Structures are given as structure tokens and as C-alpha cells.
Amino acid sequence: MSNSETTSEALRSSRFERILEAATDGIVMLDKEGRYIYANPAAEKILGVSRESILQRTFDQTEWRLSTVRGAPLPGEETPFKRVLHEKKGVYGLKAVIERPDGEKIVISTSAAPLYDAAGQFDGMVGVFTDVTELHELQEQNTAFHHTIAHDLRTPLTTVIGHAEMLKEAFRKGGVEGTVWENVEAILEGAGKMESMIHDLVDSARIEGGHVPLEKKPLALEDFIWSLLRSFEETLDPNRVATRIPQGLPPLMADPERLERILINLLSNALKFSPLDRKVILQARQTDGEIMISVIDQGVGIAPEDCSRLFKRFFQVSGRQPSGGVGLGLYISRLLVEAHGGRIWVVSKLGEGSTFYFTLPTK
Ligand code: ADP
Secondary structure, eight states: OOHHHHHHHHHHHHHHHHHHHHOSSEEEEEOTTSBEEEEOHHHHHHHTSOHHHHTTOBTTSOSSEEEOTTSOBOOGGGSHHHHHHHHOOOEEEEEEEEEOTTSOEEEEEEEEEEEEOTTSOEEEEEEEEEEOHHHHHHHHHHHHHHHHHHHHHHHHHHHHHHHHHHHHHHHHHTTOOSHHHHHHHHHHHHHHHHHHHHHHHHHHHHHHTTOOOOOOEEEOHHHHHHHHHHHTTTTSOGGGEEEEOOTTOOOEEEOHHHHHHHHHHHHHHHHHTSOTTSOEEEEEEEETTEEEEEEEOOSSOOOHHHHTTTTSTTOOOTTSOOOSSOSOHHHHHHHHHHHTTOOEEEEEETTTEEEEEEEEEOO
């Protein structure tokens, strides 16, 4: 190596080192046996342990303890670094609570990846962790806030609906028609919409909080869809829905109530956003260990910049007729699909229509 190459190599490595030292995220490196061989100052700060002390440790003999955000101890097998060392696969954005030796608990988001030497041999790993305690607390407060609002709104609304129904019954018996009848119908319709928005708020908070355990069982898709369309005739016009489900499709493993929710959200959106004379197609096909379901419409379509935000909380396409929801339908669908180990996405073109896809496992 020439002198100038040695100098530039030295400069480069010192520059990399300065970047690592200046980073505000904790960065550590472990060798292939799982011994800590590097820790930057931010790692010291976040872990509450001196660098010297970190460098005397292995991944399973640390001075800090890890638990899940719900407070359960994280089993050794599930610690992100152990997963990378044993399975040689990257871990991204795993949230955990770390209890430092001084007793303080902080929430971290960890990513880690295996490292390979020039010959392609596994040579250890690098881990990066960020202190997300404040963000996590905000999210928890947000969830608690939704929950309180939703519960406090529900009680007076139940009274409104109950009294409006009694009035309607009295009008019906007394043969009252015209404006007063329409008024009471309008109260019931408005209150019904409000009830379903509150339902979405409560549900999303419960799912986010991990309070919705899945009760999975094998389900035959074709029968499932038809009984769904029969039960929800008022919202999902069965004459506008066509199914394309291949014979011999294996049953999928899903929680029937949750699958119903996902399908109602996707089908009712597809019907709502396409002309009455256009059918919505529900198609399914088997892929590797999964079933991919698509809901295809020939409706108004969605602009590319909106497609990427569609599954986010409270997102609604602006400038459209109000959908009667609060922008939680697709967000809830995403949470439920992901809880089953599946994925959900959309392909759409403005003015031509949209196809929503999701996958569910067969085992
Ligand atoms: P909400 O619960 O308020 O109905 P969603 O999460 O179901 O909201 O949908 C979010 C936004 O995506 C809606 O504002 C709607 O405009 C748009 N959208 C959803 N499905 C379709 C579709 N099939 N075609 C066109 N736009 C759609």
C-alpha cells in the first residue's frame, strides 16, 4: 500500500470512528461468539453502563435487563442480539424496555444485522438502539385518551339512540308520517354513524394495546364469504360482489371475527367508491404457505401520494365526500392482517380503480 493510500485509509477509518462516536443512537458491535467488541458513547449513556464494562460482557451476560413493552420479561431466545447471532437474520425496530443497573427503565427501539468478512463468513453483528421512551409515553397517552373519549361518548349516545327508537316506535303506532318521522330517522342515522366511529376508535386502541387475542381456526374462504355477504346484505350488496375463488383452495388460519372485519372494511370501501353498475371482485389464490386475497374495484381510484399513507391512523383522502368513518378502517385492517402474520397493500390508479391485496397464512 502506498503512503497516500495508507493516509487516506487512516483518515477514512478515523472519520468513520468520529461518526460512530458522535451518533446519538447507541451503536455496538459483537464478535461471532457474542462478545461486545465496540460500544459508542451513546450506547454507554442509554445502557447506563461504562464502555469498559460493556466490553467485558457477552450478549447473554449483561448488566441491563430486557422486557417487552407490556412488562413481561423478554425470554433469552427473543432478545434481538441473540436472534441475529443464532439465526443470522436482521432485526428491525424491535421495541423493548431496558432496565438499567440504576433501576431506571427506558424504552428502546433496536435494529441489528449480521456482519460478514471478506470471504463471506459470519463475523459478528452490529446493533443500533434508540431511546424512544418519550415517544412511547406519548403513544400510550394517546391510546388512553382515545379510550376515555370513546367510552365517555358512548353512554350519552346510547341514551340518544334509545330515546329516538322509542319515539320512532310511538310515531309508527300513532301513524305519524312526514317531517317528524324524517327527523327521527335522521337522528338515528347520524347517531348510528357516530356509534360506528366510536367503535373504530375503541377497537383501534384495543388492538394497538395488544388487548385483542386472536382465536384462529381453519376457515374455508368461499363459504365464509357467502355467509358474510348474507349477514351484511344492507352494507354489502351481494349482487354487486363477484367471487373468484379457485376450487381446492386450502383453508386459511384466521380469527373469523377479525377476518370478517377486514373483509367488511375492504368490500364496503370498494362498493362505496365505485359506480353502482360496476361489480367488485373478490379473488383469492394460493401462494407459498399463504393465501392472497384481493378486492378489486373499478371506481374512483387513489392518487399515488395517498396510497402510501392509506393504512396510517386517521388518514382520509382529502376533497372527497366524507366516508362516514374517521380514517381508521384501513388502519384497523392493517393491524389485524399483521397480527395474523400477513401483509396488506394497495395498487391503484386515479379514475380506473383500486385493488387491495392481503395475505393470510394457511398454517
Ligand atoms: P374510513 O374508516 O374513514 O372509511 P378508511 O381507512 O377505510 O377510512 O379509508 C381511508 C381513505 O381511503 C378514505 O378516505 C377513502 O377516501 C380512501 N379509500 C379507501 N378505499 C378506497 C377505494 N376502494 N377506492 C377509493 N378510495 C378508497
